[in-house]
Amino acid sequence: MELADYLRILRKYWRSVAAVTLATLLLAALFSLVSKPTYTSNSTIFLSIRNASTAGELNAGSSYVENQAQSFAKVAKTPIVLQPVIDQLGLDTTPEKLAGSITATIPTNTATIDLSVVRGDPAEAAAIASAVSDRLIVVVAQLSPPGPDGAEPVVATVVKPATTPTSPTSPKVAQNFALGVLLGLLLGAGQAILRDTMNVHVRTVKDIERVTDRPVLGTIAFDSDAAIHPLVLQVDPHSPRAEAYRRLRTNLQFLGLEDGKRSIVITSSISNEGKTTSAINIASTLATAGERVLVIDADLRRPKVANYLQLEGSVGLTTVLIGEARLEDVVQPYGSTRMDVLTAGPVPPNPAELLGFDAMQQLIDQATQRYDSVIIDAPPLLPVTDAAVLSGLASGTLLIAGARVVRRPELAAAIASLEQVDARILGVVLNMAQPSDSDRYGYRYAYEYYGSGEAKASAPAQPLPTFAGPPRHDPATSAAAPARAIEPIS
Numbered sequence: 001m002e003l004a005d006y007l008r009i010l011r012k013y014w015r016s017v018a019a020v021t022l023a024t025l026l027l028a029a030l031f032s033l034v035s036k037p038t039y040t041s042n043s044t045i046f047l048s049i050r051n052a053s054t055a056g057e058l059n060a061g062s063s064y065v066e067n068q069a070q071s072f073a074k075v076a077k078t079p080i081v082l083q084p085v086i087d088q089l090g091l092d093t094t095p096e097k098l099a100g101s102i103t104a105t106i107p108t109n110t111a112t113i114d115l116s117v118v119r120g121d122p123a124e125a126a127a128i129a130s131a132v133s134d135r136l137i138v139v140v141a142q143l144s145p146p147g148p149d150g151a152e153p154v155v156a157t158v159v160k161p162a163t164t165p166t167s168p169t170s171p172k173v174a175q176n177f178a179l180g181v182l183l184g185l186l187l188g189a190g191q192a193i194l195r196d197t198m199n200v201h202v203r204t205v206k207d208i209e210r211v212t213d214r215p216v217l218g219t220i221a222f223d224s225d226a227a228i229h230p231l232v233l234q235v236d237p238h239s240p241r242a243e244a245y246r247r248l249r250t251n252l253q254f255l256g257l258e259d260g261k262r263s264i265v266i267t268s269s270i271s272n273e274g275k276t277t278s279a280i281n282i283a284s285t286l287a288t289a290g291e292r293v294l295v296i297d298a299d300l301r302r303p304k305v306a307n308y309l310q311l312e313g314s315v316g317l318t319t320v321l322i323g324e325a326r327l328e329d330v331v332q333p334y335g336s337t338r339m340d341v342l343t344a345g346p347v348p349p350n351p352a353e354l355l356g357f358d359a360m361q362q363l364i365d366q367a368t369q370r371y372d373s374v375i376i377d378a379p380p381l382l383p384v385t386d387a388a389v390l391s392g393l394a395s396g397t398l399l400i401a402g403a404r405v406v407r408r409p410e411l412a413a414a415i416a417s418l419e420q421v422d423a424r425i426l427g428v429v430l431n432m433a434q435p436s437d438s439d440r441y442g443y444r445y446a447y448e449y450y451g452s453g454e455a456k457a458s459a460p461a462q463p464l465p466t467f468a469g470p471p472r473h474d475p476a477t478s479a480a481a482p483a484r485a486i487e488p489i490s
Helices: 003-012 014-034 055-075 079-089 095-099 122-143 173-198 205-211 240-253 275-288 305-309 317-321 351-355 358-370 386-391 408-420 441-450 453-457
Strands: 039-049 102-105 112-119 154-160 216-221 262-268 293-297 339-342 373-377 396-402 425-433
Touching (some): 003 014, 003 173, 039 122, 055 122, 112 122, 122 154, 205 216, 205 425, 240 275, 262 275, 262 358, 262 386, 275 293, 275 425, 293 305, 293 358, 317 351, 396 408, 408 425
Parallel strands (some): 216 425, 293 339, 396 425
């Protein structure tokens, strides 16, 4: 992932990151409050050689003392030093336990021993550090082998006496708070990245690009009223969502299908991705651009077009396919627009077999001769085979991907099913995108892919024709009398 991806994830999950950081900070504060304060007293002992008179003796003595310092530092934590200290101060402890609170270190290339004593009482820490230093001086004199003159060659001197500390060395409140914030941010960012990685739902254009290299032709924003008011150009023709459909229309017009005639199957991977509302709005935008458009509801299992557009649904596609009516007999105009609708008609018991008949191919061929564009609303690809069958009959297929509805494996499986029947996949449309997930990349992508679409997209959209309401047909006479005569295309 790129830096922009990480920033997007942090923006998306900032609340959880903040919650984890706050929790870690509270834990750091609680630790600081419940921790018993400890105090550290320090002293320094310097080791030197006695009676060195020449430079050679000084050098030899310094090397000897540095080597001996390692041993004396270890001696500082042994009973020979600590037991007398315990007796002197009247401490209720043992040399082994007392040694755990004492640290003896030797700075590099020096002959000094730094003693540190950590205790819960500052005065006690200073007293122990002072007593250990004094006792170590005595032990050094005892353990040093005597020189030729009978005197000890190594002399230990306290150069920094122990003092009573005025502030605790632990807990370090400021440091704990800083570590709490840092650790919280790391944990919060980590869980946010993990959540985003484990979430296989399609949310953005980039999620689609992880699945396929098919072009993303548009990004449609989420609209909670889409099922109630499916035609966005009728309800709010100047909304961003309406403009998104116009951009999608422009991209479809640049695809250059055979003879300028378009028969496009609109489908999705699974249900509830908004394929029907997308099909209706795509058809509407094409109609407002001056094209004659036919919408065919080929979802013979859960037809919705008639209900969405408030049209008669008792006769329609199935009526034509079984030979009980002609296309021109059952097609219905939608208001005063250039969009006609062929509803699904009665739900048959064998939709897949019915759609696979030669009659369906003949109907599509007939429709493409009479209309500039034929938009076919098909069932989802994964539950049934209907859409795959129809995709083999039409000149192209447009796949709708519902944001936060379809998962990437499902989208991949849907594309694979279309490829198995050699369907021409025109592209993918990201539908119901959340504002936080759409960064305008989806709008730009198609124009960058197809080149010169910006000029046409920038042109003002044609106003939606006045709509006086859908026609009301008598079910008994719908099949006998055409709703509107289909005129040849000039």
